Amino acid sequence: MSSKGLSFIRGSSLCFSVRLSRSASTKAARQKIVVLGCGWGSYSVLRSVNKKKFDVICISPRNHFLFTPLLASTTVGTLEFRSIIEPIRNTGFRDEHHFHLSYATHLDHAQKVVQCRSALDPSMTYPVSYDILVIGVGANSSTFNIPGVNEHALFLKEIQDAREIRKRILTNFELATQPLVSEEEKRRLLHFVVVGGGPTGVEFSAEFYDFLQQDLERLYPDERSTVHITLIEANEILSSFDTKLRSYTEKIIKKRERMQILKASVTEVTDTGITLSDGSVMPCGMVVWSAGLAPRSFVNDLNVDKNSRGQILVDEYLKLPSLDSVYAIGDCASVIGNDMPCTAQVAEKQGRYLAKALSRKASTPPPPFVFKQTGMLAYIGDYRALADTSVGKSQGYASWILWRSAYSTKLGSWRLRMQVPMDWMKTFFFGRDTSRF
Amino acid sequence: MSSKGLSFIRGSSLCFSVRLSRSASTKAARQKIVVLGCGWGSYSVLRSVNKKKFDVICISPRNHFLFTPLLASTTVGTLEFRSIIEPIRNTGFRDEHHFHLSYATHLDHAQKVVQCRSALDPSMTYPVSYDILVIGVGANSSTFNIPGVNEHALFLKEIQDAREIRKRILTNFELATQPLVSEEEKRRLLHFVVVGGGPTGVEFSAEFYDFLQQDLERLYPDERSTVHITLIEANEILSSFDTKLRSYTEKIIKKRERMQILKASVTEVTDTGITLSDGSVMPCGMVVWSAGLAPRSFVNDLNVDKNSRGQILVDEYLKLPSLDSVYAIGDCASVIGNDMPCTAQVAEKQGRYLAKALSRKASTPPPPFVFKQTGMLAYIGDYRALADTSVGKSQGYASWILWRSAYSTKLGSWRLRMQVPMDWMKTFFFGRDTSRF
Structure with missing residues (x-):
C-alpha cells in the first residue's frame, strides 16, 4: 500500500516515464534537442526520441498533449476533457527544467538560441540554446481577416x-x-x-x-x-x-x-x-x-523559405534547407514538392520518423520521409x-x-x-x- | 441502437427523472413548492418530494448538485470534477421552466413571492410565486472581515x-x-x-x-x-x-x-x-x-428571527414560526433549542424529512424532526x-x-x-x- 511501491507503475504509464539517471560525464557529451510545441508531431518526437543519447527539451505554452480527433466529442460531454489529454511531463524528461511552459518567440540560428516568453508571466523572457531544433508549433485557426x-x-x-x-x-x-x-x-x-x-x-x-x-x-x-x-x-x-x-x-x-x-x-x-x-x-x-489554418506568429516571423500558405518548406528529411540541424514537422511545415494534408496522421508519422532519424549514427544517413496514408x-x-x-x-x-x-x-x-x-x-x-x- | 430506445434508461438514472405527464386539471389543483438552492438539503427535497402531488420549482445559481465530502479530492485530481456532480435537471422536473438558474434576492411573504435575479443575465429580475417555500441556500465561507x-x-x-x-x-x-x-x-x-x-x-x-x-x-x-x-x-x-x-x-x-x-x-x-x-x-x-461559515445575503436580508450566527430559527418541524408554509433547512437554518452541526448529513436528513412531511395528508401531522448522528x-x-x-x-x-x-x-x-x-x-x-x- 506504500505510495513509493507504486512509483514504477505510475512512472511507466507512458513509454519514457522512467526517470533517467544523470551523470555529469554523459551530460557533457549529450547533444541538446529542443522541441517547440507539443501537438501530434512534437509529442511523437518526445515519446520516440532516444533520451539516453540526447537532452530533450520541450518549449510549449500548454503542458499536455491533446488527442485532437476526439476533441469534438468533449464539447458536448460525450467524452470528458481529461479523457483525451496527457501531461507532457509524463513523457519523462531527464531533468524537470527540460520542460518550459513558454512561447517560443524568436529564432537566432547564428547563436543557436530560441528566445522564449513564459506563458505564466509575460514579463519573463529568456533564451534556450540548442544543438538540434525541431519546430512543431502547429497552426492557428484562420480568420481570413473577417471582422469579429x-x-x-x-x-x-x-x-x-x-x-x-x-x-x-x-x-x-x-x-x-x-x-x-x-x-x-x-x-x-x-x-x-x-x-x-x-x-x-x-x-x-x-x-x-x-x-x-x-x-x-x-x-x-x-x-x-x-x-x-x-x-x-x-x-x-x-x-x-x-x-x-x-x-x-x-x-x-x-x-x-x-x-x-x-x-x-x-x-x-x-x-x-x-x-x-x-x-x-x-x-x-x-x-x-x-x-482553415494560418501560421503562428513564431513561424510568420521566421526568415526562411515558406510556401504560399506560410508553411516552412523542408526537404525530404524534414530539414530546413537553409539552416543546419533545424527541422520542421506537422501543420507548420510543408515538404518541398510533396505537399501533405495538415492532419494528425502526417504530423505523428513525421515526428516518429524524425525521432528515429536523429537517433541514427552519423555514419548511416536516414532514408527520406515517405508518407503512406492509412x-x-x-x-x-x-x-x-x-x-x-x-x-x-x-x-x-x-x-x-x-x-x-x-x-x-x-x-x-x-x-x-x-x-x-x-x-x-x-x-x-x-x-x-x-x-x- | 436507436437513440430513443435508450431514453428510459437515461431518464431514470436518478429516481425522479421520468418525465411526468402534465394534465391541466391536476395542474390547477397542485400546490407549488419553491425550493431555494440545490445543496444537500434542497437536493434531498427535490429527489424525495412527491412530484405527482406538487409542482416543484427550484431556484439556484448553479445547475448541479455537488457531493461536497469528496470536493477536496478534486482539487488535486484524485477524483475528477465531473465525477462528483449531478445535474439538477436529472431530478426530473414536471416542466422545463421549473428550474431557474437564478439567485433568490428577496422574499415578499405577504404576496407569497420570491424575487429572483438571473445568474446568466443580471439585468433580468422577476418574481416567482409559491404556496410552500423551502429555504436551503446554504452559507458562504466566512472571511471574518479579514482584509484581502x-x-x-x-x-x-x-x-x-x-x-x-x-x-x-x-x-x-x-x-x-x-x-x-x-x-x-x-x-x-x-x-x-x-x-x-x-x-x-x-x-x-x-x-x-x-x-x-x-x-x-x-x-x-x-x-x-x-x-x-x-x-x-x-x-x-x-x-x-x-x-x-x-x-x-x-x-x-x-x-x-x-x-x-x-x-x-x-x-x-x-x-x-x-x-x-x-x-x-x-x-x-x-x-x-x-x-467557517457566514450567512448568504438572501438570509441576511430576511426579516425573521435568527440566531447569533445569522441562521434562520426554525421549529422542530423545520418551519419558520413567524411565516406560514415557509421552511428552512441545512446550513442556513438552526432548530430552536436543538443546534445541529453544519454538515451534509444534517442537511440531507432534514431535506428527506421535509419532503416526507410535505407529502403527508393535512389530517396526519408529521412527527418532529429528530437528528441521529450516524x-x-x-x-x-x-x-x-x-x-x-x-x-x-x-x-x-x-x-x-x-x-x-x-x-x-x-x-x-x-x-x-x-x-x-x-x-x-x-x-x-x-x-x-x-x-x-
Whole structure:
C-alpha cells in the first residue's frame, strides 16, 4: 500500500516515464534537442526520441498533449476533457527544467538560441540554446481577416475551446428557459452556427446533434422546435473525402429536421449573429469557427523559405534547407514538392520518423520521409461514420465501430484507453453531464 | 441502437427523472413548492418530494448538485470534477421552466413571492410565486472581515473553487521551474497555506500531501526540499472529532517532513502572503481559506428571527414560526433549542424529512424532526482516515477503507458510483493528471 511501491507503475504509464539517471560525464557529451510545441508531431518526437543519447527539451505554452480527433466529442460531454489529454511531463524528461511552459518567440540560428516568453508571466523572457531544433508549433485557426471572428466566434483547437463551447451551449439553453426572454431572443440563442465544413466542423455538428437528440430534448422538451444548427461552407463539405462518402453525408444531414448545410460565405461575426456575403444577417447564439489554418506568429516571423500558405518548406528529411540541424514537422511545415494534408496522421508519422532519424549514427544517413496514408475517418452523428481507407470506402454503423475502435486504440496511454470507453459507456447509459460550471 | 430506445434508461438514472405527464386539471389543483438552492438539503427535497402531488420549482445559481465530502479530492485530481456532480435537471422536473438558474434576492411573504435575479443575465429580475417555500441556500465561507481574503484567498465551496486550486498548484510548480525565478520566489511559490483546521482544511491538506508524495515529487524532483504546506488553526484542529482521533491526526501530521500545523490567527492576506496576529509576514503562493461559515445575503436580508450566527430559527418541524408554509433547512437554518452541526448529513436528513412531511395528508401531522448522528469521517492522507461513529472510534487504514466505501455508496447516481471508483483506480495505477488548462 506504500505510495513509493507504486512509483514504477505510475512512472511507466507512458513509454519514457522512467526517470533517467544523470551523470555529469554523459551530460557533457549529450547533444541538446529542443522541441517547440507539443501537438501530434512534437509529442511523437518526445515519446520516440532516444533520451539516453540526447537532452530533450520541450518549449510549449500548454503542458499536455491533446488527442485532437476526439476533441469534438468533449464539447458536448460525450467524452470528458481529461479523457483525451496527457501531461507532457509524463513523457519523462531527464531533468524537470527540460520542460518550459513558454512561447517560443524568436529564432537566432547564428547563436543557436530560441528566445522564449513564459506563458505564466509575460514579463519573463529568456533564451534556450540548442544543438538540434525541431519546430512543431502547429497552426492557428484562420480568420481570413473577417471582422469579429476573433472577438465573437469560438474556435475548436484546444481543450479550453471545448470547455467554452460546452459552457456556451448549456448557458444558452438555460437562458432560453428564463421567463423574461422573448420568443425572438430564444430563437437566436438556440440557433447554433458552425463555419467550415471540414472534418472538425462536420464532427462538431454531429456530436452536437447527438447531444440535442439524446439529452437536451429530454431536459428541455419545450425548445424542441426552436433549436437549429446551421453548418456553413463556401465550397464542398468534407472535400478531402471520396465523393460517394461526401454525398452520403449530405443526404444524411439533409434528412435532419433541425439542421441545415448552407453554401455561403461569412463576411462578419457580431455578438448576436453573422452576416453573409449576400448581405443577409443571421441571428445566432454561438458561432464555432473552424474554417482553415494560418501560421503562428513564431513561424510568420521566421526568415526562411515558406510556401504560399506560410508553411516552412523542408526537404525530404524534414530539414530546413537553409539552416543546419533545424527541422520542421506537422501543420507548420510543408515538404518541398510533396505537399501533405495538415492532419494528425502526417504530423505523428513525421515526428516518429524524425525521432528515429536523429537517433541514427552519423555514419548511416536516414532514408527520406515517405508518407503512406492509412485512411481517414469522420463521425457524422447518430452512430454513423465515414471510413475512407486504402482498402476501401464505407459508411454507416460499421464505420462507426471502426471509428471508435481505431481512435480508442490510438490513445497515448493506458489511462486514456481505459477512460474513453468508460465515458462512451456512461454517455450511452446515463446521458451526458449537463452541469454548467 | 436507436437513440430513443435508450431514453428510459437515461431518464431514470436518478429516481425522479421520468418525465411526468402534465394534465391541466391536476395542474390547477397542485400546490407549488419553491425550493431555494440545490445543496444537500434542497437536493434531498427535490429527489424525495412527491412530484405527482406538487409542482416543484427550484431556484439556484448553479445547475448541479455537488457531493461536497469528496470536493477536496478534486482539487488535486484524485477524483475528477465531473465525477462528483449531478445535474439538477436529472431530478426530473414536471416542466422545463421549473428550474431557474437564478439567485433568490428577496422574499415578499405577504404576496407569497420570491424575487429572483438571473445568474446568466443580471439585468433580468422577476418574481416567482409559491404556496410552500423551502429555504436551503446554504452559507458562504466566512472571511471574518479579514482584509484581502476575498481578493487573494481561494475558497473551497464549489466545484469552480476546486478547479481554481488545481490550476494554481500546477501553475506554481511550473513557474518554480522557470529559469528567471529566484530561490526566494520559488520558496514563496511552493509554500501553500491552508487556513482553518476543520474537516475541509484537514482533508484538503491531506489530499495535497498525497499529490506531493505520489506525483509532484516524481515530476518535479528538484523542488522536493522547497515545497511546504502550513495548516493554520487558531484553536484545535478537527474540534468536532473525538480527542483521541484528534491527537492521532496531529501526531501523523507532525511526522510529515514538509507539512506543519501552526496555532495562529491570520490578520491579512495579500497577493504574496499572509500576516499573522503577532505581526509576522509569511510569504506563500496560495492561501486556501476554509475558516467557517457566514450567512448568504438572501438570509441576511430576511426579516425573521435568527440566531447569533445569522441562521434562520426554525421549529422542530423545520418551519419558520413567524411565516406560514415557509421552511428552512441545512446550513442556513438552526432548530430552536436543538443546534445541529453544519454538515451534509444534517442537511440531507432534514431535506428527506421535509419532503416526507410535505407529502403527508393535512389530517396526519408529521412527527418532529429528530437528528441521529450516524458518524463522522475524515481523510488525513497517506491512506489513513478517521471514523468517529456511534458504534466506535477508529483511525488508520481500516478507517480509510470505511471512508471510501461509505462515500462511494452515498453518491447520488449510478454514473457517479461507477466513475468515482474508476478515478481512484486510475490515480492508484497511473497517478494524477497534471495537465493545466
